[in-house]
Amino acid sequence: MWHRERSTILAARRGATESSHRRRIWLLVVAGALVLACQGAPVGEPERAAVAPGQVLLVTGGTVVTFDPRGTVIAEGAVAVVEDRIAAVGPAPEIQASYPAAERIDARGGLILPGLINAHTHAPMVLFRGLVDDLELMEWLEEYIFPAEAEHVDEEFVRWGTRLACLEMLRGGITTFVDMYYFDDTIAEEAERCGMRAVVGETLIDFPAPDNKTWEEAIAYTRRFVERWRGHPRITPAVAPHSAYTVSAEHLVEAHRLAVELEVPLLIHLAEDRAEIERVLERTGRTSIDYLEELGILDDRLLAAHVVWPTASEIELLAARGVGVAHCPQSNMKVAAGVAPVPAMIEAGVAVGIGTDGAGSNNDLNLWEEVDTAAKLHKVTSGDPTVLDARQALAMATIEGARALGLEEQIGSLEVGKRADLIVVAADGFHQQPQRPEENPYSLLVYSTKASDVETVVIDGRVVVRDRRVLTLDEAEILARAADYRRALTMHEH
Numbered sequence: 001m002w003h004r005e006r007s008t009i010l011a012a013r014r015g016a017t018e019s020s021h022r023r024r025i026w027l028l029v030v031a032g033a034l035v036l037a038c039q040g041a042p043v044g045e046p047e048r049a050a051v052a053p054g055q056v057l058l059v060t061g062g063t064v065v066t067f068d069p070r071g072t073v074i075a076e077g078a079v080a081v082v083e084d085r086i087a088a089v090g091p092a093p094e095i096q097a098s099y100p101a102a103e104r105i106d107a108r109g110g111l112i113l114p115g116l117i118n119a120h121t122h123a124p125m126v127l128f129r130g131l132v133d134d135l136e137l138m139e140w141l142e143e144y145i146f147p148a149e150a151e152h153v154d155e156e157f158v159r160w161g162t163r164l165a166c167l168e169m170l171r172g173g174i175t176t177f178v179d180m181y182y183f184d185d186t187i188a189e190e191a192e193r194c195g196m197r198a199v200v201g202e203t204l205i206d207f208p209a210p211d212n213k214t215w216e217e218a219i220a221y222t223r224r225f226v227e228r229w230r231g232h233p234r235i236t237p238a239v240a241p242h243s244a245y246t247v248s249a250e251h252l253v254e255a256h257r258l259a260v261e262l263e264v265p266l267l268i269h270l271a272e273d274r275a276e277i278e279r280v281l282e283r284t285g286r287t288s289i290d291y292l293e294e295l296g297i298l299d300d301r302l303l304a305a306h307v308v309w310p311t312a313s314e315i316e317l318l319a320a321r322g323v324g325v326a327h328c329p330q331s332n333m334k335v336a337a338g339v340a341p342v343p344a345m346i347e348a349g350v351a352v353g354i355g356t357d358g359a360g361s362n363n364d365l366n367l368w369e370e371v372d373t374a375a376k377l378h379k380v381t382s383g384d385p386t387v388l389d390a391r392q393a394l395a396m397a398t399i400e401g402a403r404a405l406g407l408e409e410q411i412g413s414l415e416v417g418k419r420a421d422l423i424v425v426a427a428d429g430f431h432q433q434p435q436r437p438e439e440n441p442y443s444l445l446v447y448s449t450k451a452s453d454v455e456t457v458v459i460d461g462r463v464v465v466r467d468r469r470v471l472t473l474d475e476a477e478i479l480a481r482a483a484d485y486r487r488a489l490t491m492h493e494h
Ligand SMILES: [Zn+2]
Pocket: 031, 032, 033, 120, 121, 122, 269, 305, 357, 358
């Protein structure tokens, strides 16, 4: 069912090159699809496949940055995890006394915070990382990405790409990612295997995709996909129409209706650049967000990536309808799409998360850089250094990201009863000295800390990264397979 034949790929490529319009669509699809994936069998030290009944884990001694509603920070704090949930958060001596027999992870000198949420990516595209940069979009697409996809993108490509992406994301403290690509059943399988949490949506688009050749096939695939994964503790299946300009009004409405019927999120790229706004305006007489409102699609199940060009009234509309936004500052900068009015959206009450976008337009899946960039970018464009402070910027990668996904009851902060997704970040790097974590943790985390400072990652109570090593993925094998893909791509070029 997931096997994609070469003829399908070539047909998709021909379809995409038939007209300039289709080329533009493909460009956008490719630009949007830049994520990685995880790997299957656990390796290295023995690791429990699931959280054992009654298992208690104490992460203790670090500065706990909770992102709870009061913004609680606890110097020398601890988090107790029982099975897959957070059971207690508080001062280390108190928590240790309550759980004397627990397995301990020593976080002294560092910080304990909620796992990071990458609100928009295309994992498998990491295998295209750095293939070409700094080109006009069409040239990049037609000369490089289309031939590479036609030759290489199939289920195995998606599998190994997802494994590499998950390796990078886990190592950098990302515990949840939101993905839109193709062969999304495979992406969900790999996220499941490496222990990550993910919201995964098969991209729906009005022309042949690498896996599904028709709209009807893609809808049928999505329905099967959602039914397979619905109810999974870590995988949230979603419906993902690509955008307002690559999917017809009728199909956008159908995709939304399917999401409502199946009770899952709806993912879309929205108001990403001026060309999109002009194209939608020309076709419908409305700007992108207004147009989706007319179609009845704006609601709290929608997570919209980018939202660089909303009007003032559209920002109010997004807030009123409860639409979540995934801000992707580095991707927007790299393709010169513009600067999203994030401070205005936050001011209006919109839940704004933050994402890396795919590795083709970024080129990494480093959410720490996105947070740092966001905190600075909006100062530049507003001329006001107070406009998005370090705490607000990091909130986009934690609790506000969870709100944007509609998962704020489950993840995004360290609070009793929530899923145990947390990370330990070291604070002893030269680049962090001589700041002490408890003094101003937000400044330390946003302006000085790097992804490589993440030491430990726990997802659903399971330790998946320990001492900066990913326990659930075979790093050597993934790197070797990725190198094979790059050799094949290079051969194709010459
Ligand atoms: Zn995208």
